[in-house]
Amino acid sequence: MRHERFRFTDASQLRAKAASLNIELPWSEDIELLLHPTDIGGMAVPNRLVVQPMEGFDSSETGEPGELAFRRYNRYAAGGNGVIWFEACSVVPEGRSNPHQMMITPATVPTLKKLTAQIRQTAETTYGPSHRPFLVLQLTHSGRYSFEEKQRSGVRSDQEITRVMTAYQEALTLAEQAGFDAVDVKACHGYLLHELLTAYNRTDSQYGGSFENRTRFLREVFTTPSKILKVMRLGAFDLIPYPQGFGMKNDGSNELDLSEVKRFIQEFSHLVPLWNITAGIPRIAPHVGRPYDRGAFNATPPEEHPLEGIARLIRVTGELQQAFPTLKFTGTGYSWLRQYYPYVGAGVLKEGKASFIGLGRSSFAYPDSPRDLMITGKLNPKKTCVACSKCTEMMRNGGPAGCAVRDTTYNHRNLKELKKNQQDSLISK
């Protein structure tokens, strides 16, 4: 069994472990690299640190972000993050994976607009007018993971898929009205648009079979004229054999093959300046995209060391970034590295293996890690994510989700109360 928990008290131990596993872990002490400004599609971005989309499942039943969501996003802004990538936001009520998932509809626009304005204000008050975080809204339809039974079962007809596509197209305008800088048309983690990318066996459908058909939905949305910039979170490999998995060799093995992924990025390169690379289907094999110490609900640990998963994500993102140097790529899977993520992240930037470093679970635990880097040049080990999967458990239990270890709002006792409030609000409906 190669899986091990994080037990390093200094950087040299971590690097020695990587070396003993034959892993080349990029590394640089020049953490200023993480704080350099850049741009996305011509819009200024204050630094290279990205809050990855993380569902809090704390919106109202009509999809408006609630008090906890306002708190979360304001903490990200006060923490100095350069890009704040909003969580999966459903384009239709029946596409939600949870009754408290955020939605983008004409009715939720005013609350979302209030939230984007508040975040910008928080950032400006904290860092001055030149620090303007870039705000991305992730659009989603949960497909087979929708919480409503009738949505999960059965295969969607082409007509239904086309109707969902229209909702995505409408969401482009709504997101712009709500004050976002960009929308992410999410194609990862087993949700609807990722399902379509792997619909190799969906014959007799304009959305399945050939590459042309499997990418039709995305092409239609990305070529829809809109004022708002479009970007993409893409699951570049699944580690699930073809034809269920994307980015895999078509011989049924568990080996990666990025040729279709590259063809896809090439075809969309003139439409999508920013790519956020992720991997795997969390409900099947969560360690692929989010290497951890302890799996949710005490799941059996995987047969690989977390550093192997991290190195795979870095390698694939690096290969794509180097194949498409004019585009910008965001890497993921850094939270397990705790206080050492800045050195690995700076190494990745230095080697040209990504343009941005994304932080998911770490953002729940330590939303102000960029601020600490700016002020002290290092991170506080007492504030880091411990990769315990409690946030995933909260999410699977219906939310709200946050960090049970570092954020007292979500500790065991308070969570009971938060959950009860959430359930009462559903019952009173």
Ligand SMILES: Cc1cc2nc3c(=O)[nH]c(=O)nc-3n(C[C@H](O)[C@H](O)[C@H](O)COP(=O)(O)O)c2cc1C
């Ligand atoms: C509680 C939780 C919620 C998540 N929600 C989303 C989401 O809404 N959209 C998405 O693309 N990924 C989501 N993810 C995946 C993260 O964005 C990220 O890819 C993953 O946690 C790995 O990065 P990390 O090692 O920095 O945590 C979620 C992960 C967790 C644990």
